[in-house]
Amino acid sequence: MFATASCSDYSDYNTVPEDALPTANNTLWQNISENEQLQDFTAIIAKAGYANTLSSSRFYTLWAPVDGTYDAQAVLSKDSAAIVREFIEHHMTDYNHPVTGEVNERIVSLNDKHHDFTNTSFDNVAIERANIASSNGVIHFINGRSMFYPNLYEEVDNLEGCDAFKNFIQKYDEYYLDVENSVIGPMVNGQQTYLDSVFKKRNNIISRILNAQLENEDSSYTMLYPTDVAWETAYSNISPNYNYIAKLDYMNIVGNATTAANLTATTAKNPEPVEIDAELYKDSLTKNSIVRYLAYSNTDERNNPIWSGELNSQIPDTLKSTTDGYITNVRDIFNHTVGDVQKSSNGYYRIIDSLCLKSWETYEPVRTYMNPIRVLGLRTNSNATKYNVVKNLLAGRDTLFEKVPVFIKKMLLPEQSQLFTYISTDAANFANTTARPELDFALRDVQSTKYHIFVVTVPAQVSDPYQPLKPTYLRFDMSYTDAAGTQRYQRLNVPGANRLTDDIIAEAGKLNVIELEFEFPVCYNGLSAFPTLFMSHTKTFGTSSNRNRYDQELRVAGIYLVPERAYEYMKNITE
Structure with a gap:
């Protein structure tokens, strides 16, 4: 029976008891090189030039694979640096870790990999002999090797056929001094030096x-x-959404009292344009959009299918990325996986030949707006009022929502909320009887793409079913900048109507979904600049006749900008 060292204090943690076997007087290197079962391991250590380390005074625990239980020639075929990192230091750790009592440890080896260590195994490799004492450590003989796997960050260096992705990632690599694992030397001219400097690689940008x-x-x-094919195709599909221009002038109507009907393209021009490197923004944000939804935490149960490859009725076909994106087409990811799911030291990975993620779930989201940037027609300092209606109070009143498409209704009444919310220009706040209420919305972060704009108007009957039925007459205008950098201002209308003259009528007693279409020539995503959507009454209320015929208030439950590709998908959604 072999004597073992206790790890109850520092001395026991790094020394061998006096009654240990004669091997206790030898170094780790002597005990390895003189053991007939470890001659392959000896040759590997010799090739890597690691004998001096195993002869030093530093104390280690080493799990030594026995000859004939692994492919030693495959290890010897590697260069010295790879042998040290992937094999020798993969089977070593600092300090004394004997097999004594109940052992169930998580070992961090010298190459920073994590291993399960029990009384009988190391990384599920059986321990043949334990606790071979040495003057500078302890050896456990194991029947095979622990397989080395790069972590997911290291794996990027090994990828083949993924050069575009690899180049983007490696562009932001940086090396830093690992002070904790470096050997401190003397102070020289007030600067700390190191006898043995350990450098590691990290990538904070990608993180x-x-x-x-x-x-x-x-x-x-x-x-x-x-x-590379997946990257190039995705780049071509995504980059048109980021058509920036170097100098972007825009209208900023905050604090300006000119009504939408009287505005011109250059009214309320922001004093300072937004100036950027347009090509750099386009390239960077396109690549960012490709990469942003590629990582999934294995601790989130909904992500089990992506690494296990298994789907069943108990697991929804929805993944959650580390960036909080909800991805609903895991089966497409399976279909575009090249080869098998591969293991890494901290998870799994798939090589995919298509970035088969839905655009509206990733780089081209639906934009939602509720809070106006400006409100006109009300008393000084008055703003639109926000109302919350408990959804249960709307139960059974289906006629209110009969004109609302299913996909809009899902956004208006999300399952996780118990409230239906809208804003209103309350009549009590009107400046005078001739006021025409106006709500203006800054459409921040829109991209250079076509949107279907859905404006959801709310009737008075939502809050009070006994209010008289009155329609609302509306007009919409848009301020924006074209690709040449010229500010533009135009009236919008529903498809088929006369854009310049026809009013848009919101039917009485129902939520109306007014659909407009607009394609933005330039991208505003991430900028302080923005286009503005103007929503205003076309009727005045100076006469009792108009006040009796038309709804004076503007009530809005949301403005939804749905990209074309999302619209083509969502319009077919049913209950």
Whole structure:
């Protein structure tokens, strides 16, 4: 029976008891090189030039694979640096870790990989002999090797056929001094020196984009790595959404009292244009959009299918990315996986030949607006009032929503909320009887693409079913900038109507969904500049006749900008 060292205090943690076997007087290197079962391991250590480390005074625990239980020639075929990192230091850790009592540890080896260590195994490899004492450590003989896997960040360096993705990631690599694992030397001219400097690689930019620490061995993710074909196709599809211009003038009507009907393209021009490097923005945000939805945490149960490859009725076909994107087409990811799911030291990865994610779930989202940037027609300092109606109070009143498409209704009445919310220009706040209420919305972060604009108007009957039925007559205008940098201002209308003259009529007693269409020539995403949508009454209320015939108030439950591709999909959604 072999004597073992206790780890009850620092001394026991790093020394061998006096009654240990004669091997206790030898170094780790002597005990390895002189053991007939470890001659392959000896040759590997010799090739890597690691004998001096195993002869030093630093104390280690080493799990040594026995000859004939692994492919030693495959290890010897690698260069010295790879042998050290992937094999020798993969089977070593600092300090004394004997097999004594009940052992159930999570070991961090010298190459920062994590291993399960029990009384009988190391990474599920059986321990043949335990506690071979040495003067500078302890050896456990194991029947095979622990397989080395790069972590998901390291794996990027090994990818083949994914050069575009790899180049984008590696562009932001940086090396830093790992002070904790470096050997401190003397102070020279007031500066700390190191006898042995350990440098590691990190990538903070990518960590922020993905909201994931791919180099963290204690995390667990599944990554999607796009092939060059997948990257190039995605780039072509996404980049038109980011058509920026170098100098962007725009209208900013905050504090301006000119009504929409009297505005011109250059009224209320913002004093300072937004100036950027348009091509840099386009390229960076396109690549950001490709990468942003490629990481999935394995600790989130809804992501089990992406690494297990299994789907069943108990698991929804929806994934959640580390950037909080909800992805509903996991089966498409399966269909576009090249080869099998691959294992890494901190998760799994798939090589995909298509970025088969739905545009509206990723880079081209539906935009929602509720809070106006300006309200006109009300008393000084008055704003639109926000109302919350408990959804249960609307139960059974289906006629209110009969004109609302299903996909708009799902956004108006989300399952996770118990309230139906809208804003209103209350009549009590009108400046005078001739006032025409106006709500103007800054459409921040829109992209250079075509949108279907859905404005949801709310009748008085939502809050009071006994209010008289009155229609609302409306007009809509848009201020924007064209691709040449010229400010534009135009009236919008529903398809088929005369854009310049026809009023848009919101039917009485029902929620109306007014559909407009507009294609923005330039991208505003991420900028302080924005286009503005103007919504105003076309009727005055100076006469009792008009006040009796038309609804004076503007009530809006939301403005939804739905990109063309999302619209083509959503318009077919049924209950």
